[in-house]
Amino acid sequence: MRILQIVEPCQAGVGRHVTDLTAGLLEARHQVHLLYSPLRIDERFRQALAGPCAAARSQPVRMLRRPSFDDRLAWRSIRRYIRQHGPFDIIHTHSTKAGVLGRLAALGLPGYRLHTPNAPLSLSPEIPAICRWLAGACEQVMGHLSDAVIAVSPSERDHLLSIGVPARRVHVVPNGIRLSGAATDEVRAAAQRRIGLCPGTPCIGFVGRLAAQKRCDVLLRAFALLPLCVRSRTRLVIVGDGALAGTLRRLAAELGIATNITWMGEIDASLVMPAFDLLAISSSYEGLPYVLLEAMSLGLPVVSTRVGGTELLVRDGLTGFTVPPLRSDLFASALESLLTDESLRVRLGHEARSRVELFGFDTMLRGVQALYRLAGEKRELGIGVTGRSTVY
Numbered sequence: 001m002r003i004l005q006i007v008e009p010c011q012a013g014v015g016r017h018v019t020d021l022t023a024g025l026l027e028a029r030h031q032v033h034l035l036y037s038p039l040r041i042d043e044r045f046r047q048a049l050a051g052p053c054a055a056a057r058s059q060p061v062r063m064l065r066r067p068s069f070d071d072r073l074a075w076r077s078i079r080r081y082i083r084q085h086g087p088f089d090i091i092h093t094h095s096t097k098a099g100v101l102g103r104l105a106a107l108g109l110p111g112y113r114l115h116t117p118n119a120p121l122s123l124s125p126e127i128p129a130i131c132r133w134l135a136g137a138c139e140q141v142m143g144h145l146s147d148a149v150i151a152v153s154p155s156e157r158d159h160l161l162s163i164g165v166p167a168r169r170v171h172v173v174p175n176g177i178r179l180s181g182a183a184t185d186e187v188r189a190a191a192q193r194r195i196g197l198c199p200g201t202p203c204i205g206f207v208g209r210l211a212a213q214k215r216c217d218v219l220l221r222a223f224a225l226l227p228l229c230v231r232s233r234t235r236l237v238i239v240g241d242g243a244l245a246g247t248l249r250r251l252a253a254e255l256g257i258a259t260n261i262t263w264m265g266e267i268d269a270s271l272v273m274p275a276f277d278l279l280a281i282s283s284s285y286e287g288l289p290y291v292l293l294e295a296m297s298l299g300l301p302v303v304s305t306r307v308g309g310t311e312l313l314v315r316d317g318l319t320g321f322t323v324p325p326l327r328s329d330l331f332a333s334a335l336e337s338l339l340t341d342e343s344l345r346v347r348l349g350h351e352a353r354s355r356v357e358l359f360g361f362d363t364m365l366r367g368v369q370a371l372y373r374l375a376g377e378k379r380e381l382g383i384g385v386t387g388r389s390t391v392y
Helices: 012-027 043-050 071-085 096-105 129-144 154-162 185-195 216-225 245-255 290-297 328-339 342-359 361-381
Strands: 002-007 031-036 057-060 090-094 112-116 148-151 170-172 203-207 235-239 261-265 278-281 302-305 320-323
Touching (some): 002 012, 002 071, 012 090, 096 129, 112 361, 216 245, 216 328, 245 261, 278 290, 320 328
Parallel strands (some): 302 320
């Protein structure tokens, strides 16, 4: 098949998803083109373009995250590319901005239009209600212009249905990763050295952008609520950077916990994650975080807010604990349960590893390719892509 991928945020989970998918499609001998915005891009994405995605024909298209007068130029660039390099069998857009521009640019042109929202903006409690409503209305309209929409979790599917995306077009294909083996003692020791962590010191890990969505402030307040006898011997490691970095550092100082936190900045999390004893996810909304899959593949239990994707992987008392968003007190209680019971951490970590084996990369790739094939079959018959959502 000839496939065009279009993405705006080329970083974090969305960037990881697009490059992993592109590499997998190339391995499956599809011809892949990739249009991406160079404005929000991380080192992992750049390395993928030069490495596993090098065989894809890639081209930058300037797309801003927020609505802008420049959107018309981006739309024209995408439509021109589709006309010049098409026809494509599949036009697959990712995230809100690329989803709008890409699907509008593809109108009237050959190609099956498929969209993966990757946690639509209409889920965000961090923006005003009117903005959420407008984002939801946009997803609803765009849903009618799509042949299929991929939700990465059942909760994301339910949200898309609640804002009016046609049920017959929504399919569930969870994210998946190439599973690695459990970290060896040598790898764990190397990770501890990078952090400056003394062996035997319990370590809470956080990986993510320091942005409003990730609500790292909730984690900091939860850490401050731990009993002093627990907190004083525990290290909180924060991997990531963003606009709120300074604000969060000041909050840590105000809470009196700064000396127990290591701020790693934006680095490859795989270099330090083997040193973690548990992963903390404090987000206000998510699709299905890749960091959750990565941590569980290492055998780490998880304490997470009850957000998208966690219902598939984090089972209370089995693979970790979930709490409602913004409840620092409940988050602290869950952290304390794991920090004070090593045998519980080991047991839940073992179950986490077993659970995540259901979410391998090959499973995700098969699900996406199945939708691609279904699209081709339906188009030959002149009917839309409908049918039962696929949940793994």
